[in-house]
Amino acid sequence: MLSHLSRSFALVLTGLGLCMVSAEEVELDRTKLPIDVRSVGGRIGQTAADSKPPALISPTAPNGAPNVVLVLLDDVGFGAAGTFGGPVETPAMDALATEGLRYNRFHTTALCSPTRAALMTGRNHHSVGTGMVAEFATSYPSYNSTIPKSAATIAQVLQGNGYSTACYGKWHNTPVWEVSPAGPFDRWPTSLGFDEFYGFMAGEANQFYPALFHGTTPIERPEHVENYHFTTDMVDQSLVWMMRQQVSNPDKPFFLYFAPGATHSPHHAPKEYIEKYRGKFNQGWDKMREETFARQKKLGVIPADAILTPRDASMPAWDSLSHDEQKVASRLMEVYAGFLDHTDVEVGRLADGIKKLGEWDNTMFIYIVGDNGAAGPGGRYGVFNAMVNLNGLREDKDVVLRRLEDCGGPKANNDYATGHAWAMSTPFQFVKQFASHFGGTRNPVIITWPNKIKDKGGLRSQFHHVIDIAPTIYEAAGIPAPTSVNGIKQMPIQGVAMNYTFDEADAPSTRETQYFEVVGVRGVYDDGWVACTYHNKFSWQASKVPAFSDDTWELYHVEKDFSQAENVAAKHPEKLEELKKLFLVEAEKYNVFPLDDRGFARVLESGRPTIVGDRTRFTLRKGAIRMPEDMIRTTFNRSYEINAKLDIPDDGKVEGVVLAAGGYFGGLSLYIKEGRPQFTYNYFGSEYTTLTGGKALPSGDVTLQFLFDYDGGGTGKGGAAKLLVNDEVVAEGKIPKTVPLGFSADETLDAGEDTGTPSGDYKCPFRFTGKLNTVTVTIK
Secondary structure, three states, X not given: OEEOOOHHHHHHHHHOOOOOXXXXXXXXXXXXXXXXOEEEOOEOOOOXXXXXOOEEEOOOOOOOOOEEXXXXXXXXOOOOEHHHOOOEOOHHHHHHHHHOEEEOOEEXXXXXXXHHHHHHHOOOOOOOOOXXXXXXXXXXXXXXXXXXXXXXXXXXHHHHOOOEEEEEEEOOOOOHHHOOOOOOOOOOHHHXXXXXXXXXXXXXOOOXXXXXXXXXXXXXXXXXXXXXXXXXXXXXXXXXXXXXXXXXXXXXXXEEEEEOOOOOOOOOOOHHHHHOOOOOOOOHHHHHHHHHHHXXXXXXXXXXXXXXXXXXXXXXXXXXXXHHHHHHHHHHHHHHHHHHHHHHHHHHHHHHHHHHXXXXXXXXXXXXXXXXXXXXXOOOOOEOEHHHHHOOOOOOHHHHHHOHHHOOOOOOXXXXXXXXXXXXXXXXXXXXXXXXXHHHHEOOEEEEOOOOOOOOOEEEOOOEEHHHHHHHHHHHHOOOOOOEEOOEEOOOXXXXXXXXXXXXXXXXXXXXXXXXXXXXXXXXXXXXXXXXEOOOOOOOOOOXXXXXXXXXXXXXXXXXXXXXXXXXXXXXHHHHHHHHHHHHHHHHHOOOOOOOOOOOHHHXXXXXXXXXXXXXXXXXXXXXXOEOOOOHHHHOOOOEEEEEEEEEOOOXXXXXXXXXXXXXXXXXXXXXEOOEEEEEEEEOOOEEEEEEOXXXXXXXXXXXXXXXXXXXXXXXXXXXXXEEEOOEEEEEEEEEEOOOOOOOOOOOXXXXXXXXXXXXXXXXXXXXXXXXXXXXXXXX
């Protein structure tokens, strides 16, 4: 498609005293990006005196192209938000729903990185190398977490067509081995079409102390901010960016991708939002499901004949919990509710800011309430530190009980119970990671666009998928999906535009078929039917995973059965076989294979690159901060040594961190406090082991060492530890057990200070006041 320049350019040329240029002379071929700056008109003579300057014309968006704001929440089930019948107040969502359209049959991939890659590219997640979250990538093409250059992002396409672009919040789509100061940076947001990036690269973040990047530069949260919270910071930064963009060029539309960490664990919220819900969830998840289901029917967001699906036998009944377990579970649900409520209020503040700019009428505001269903790994009653579960362990309820009032605050990494996640996915079966059932894949969507959407408060029930957002934006902007970007041929867009639904509430869905798959859990939708198998993948309990050939498939006629409640496989065996074959066809077409149901083993046997590679030793120097935690993970479950070369001032007054990894929720730190050397090992924030030297360090050149002799016999075992100064043992002891797989999802490795939250007994950043020459880690 060719698009003409606006009439204003012709007027500019006239104003310059140049001849009028016809529209045909300045046509832009938007199918091939980038579009270069062009010189139009003018005359070139041998000298400036007998020449007339041409007009320099940059690519601009088509006339009337809207601003686009794309909001994507994290781990929110269909039945969480009050707007869709849930127990959590969502006032901004309510207001937006009265201005625009609600969608109740919209689907995601059931997992974070895959949904985000599909959203950004308009292609299925396996087609763009993101069949699994980035941290669990393997070297297989469909799972290597490297979005190919043949799949340009929405940001690249809009940027190439004259939009300003910015990304705030969670990214989670760069290979983990490329998230380092060495890059490469071509798969970071600022190389994938965003002029501006302010956010975090990992799958989650501490909302009070996020590991932030501005562009590709690591930064710390703004200092001296009272009651800091990252979602609030995101809105502040977004509003400033939009204001500056509009002041600079009010005729240039903007694209804002706003992706909070909410409501992924850790669930962090201002205390007043948490207290608002105290005591409101004591009825438990079984009753909560019934209450939500009734509200959903009253609001009309589910059909009157929808069926409430029963609790799976893998989840405990609320009444089976002890009093203490119920107390823990209720409080953690209160924290979750406060987190979602606060996030929605901040989204409302973002929308209000756009209205104050005078840009609301021509802004398409897309609010996707979750990148998958509610997350279920919290187990029977929830956890104080979600990293315990992610390491394949289980946290004792007494740990949570002791720290219950800390939950929701900066020193907690809490997650709620599986049963509450299930309740947040009402009326569907299962939760996040279940690509087989709508509890994992169905998320509410609200779209407003005052200039175009007139059915205010309308409901849309066409079957759609996250890959449909990109073509919807392109159609709204009046631009084509490019066939070539930077000289690279583009794979076809696999989504279909949803714009036809804006004016026609009952229009037939244009999406007829869609496959689903993550970690071997799979399904396929076709013309009102779904065939699926959940492959017995329960993250909240140990269970034997069957061979793929032994999976039991289910069949649902979802055109008539909204909640996927009645398995009709026995009634329609031919239809089931037809759809099972269709899944194989779709899986082959979109590069789903090989199916991989391994857990942590897939990382250990991934074949992918790593930060450290084959090195058994690496050296850091002052300024080596926010290094990937993957570096220190090479020491896990084995013996290792830390050797630091220091220069201590003549007065002996020195303090600070020499080397630190992790933070509040697990980590280690070698540091100097009150002149004496110390080493602290932090086991999941619940058990600390500290070795302390008996006297202050001498002045001058000093060698400070920490030696760890691993016990062996499996993962997560303990070992003997020694602290040495100039080859003399100054402290020794036993570290009884160690973290087997990872300290955190967002903390880092630092030399000379501790960014983020502290691993030891000090306040960050606790910079080293002596001279740090080198600190070397040796894996034995």
